[in-house]
Amino acid sequence: MTITIALPSKGRMKDDASAIFERAGMPITAVGNDRSYRGRVEGWDDVEVAFLSASEISRELGNGTVDFGVTGEDLMREGFSEVDKRVEFCARLGFGHADVVVAVPEIWLDVETMADLGDVAADFRARHSRRLAIATKYWRLTQQFFSSQHGIQLYRIVESLGATEGAPASGSADIIVDITSTGSTLRANHLKVLQDGVILHSQACLVRARKESHADEPTVQAIIEAVRAAL
């Protein structure tokens, strides 16, 4: 059986992902030229590599069309409900760190916690004749965090596909849920993270699609052990 590992073909995780496999004794080479979307691992003839974007990798893992992948935990948890039933997070790889956070305008001086935000959301319709609007591309994580974890039901999600931090200033939303790493984009947009507003500490992970066929496949365990030993 051939085991497919999906690795980032571009973007911020590309170089760190191939470096981990190099250290794990699994050097990756592109098949054909450098722009090829297929690769192989020297000395591992039953392994093939598919180069995809981080978001495509999370989708392929969730659908079980690849066996392993390197992608962000945020993308996996946003993409699929009950994700731990579909995939196993085998290792946290120590790069691609980013937090998914709830951030509100700095000038909301009375709002420091999710409980404060819940009070604002409850009053919002009476004061403004509409629900509190949250700009995000993280629909699922936002709903789980607001509704299930904090019991906040009165809000509306405004889908944002880019420049989410600009939404409060432009008036398209009141607050945001987005990823932050250095915090500079939030600061530049005069937004602050709530004290208990970190939804997820994300980083790049080695993820395995749960498949029955993996149980009798020594290469599957060998890949996990090799990567863990390289950390």
Ligand SMILES: Nc1ncnc2c1ncn2[C@@H]1O[C@H](COP(=O)(O)OP(=O)(O)OP(=O)(O)O)[C@@H](O)[C@H]1O
């Ligand atoms: N500063 C950051 N901004 C956005 N994502 C970050 C940041 N730091 C780490 N990440 C992580 O990087 C991953 C996204 O990587 P990248 O933007 O390269 O992939 P992508 O979404 O597939 O790319 P594209 O949008 O070009 O298709 C996510 O898991 C995210 O958590």
Ligand SMILES: O=P(O)(O)OC[C@H]1O[C@H](OP(=O)(O)OP(=O)(O)O)[C@H](O)[C@@H]1O
């Ligand atoms: O906390 P910081 O270090 O400021 O990083 C956070 C910002 O970086 C990302 O955007 P990026 O410009 O990388 O674009 P992307 O979302 O399209 O990847 C992310 O969407 C945030 O806007």
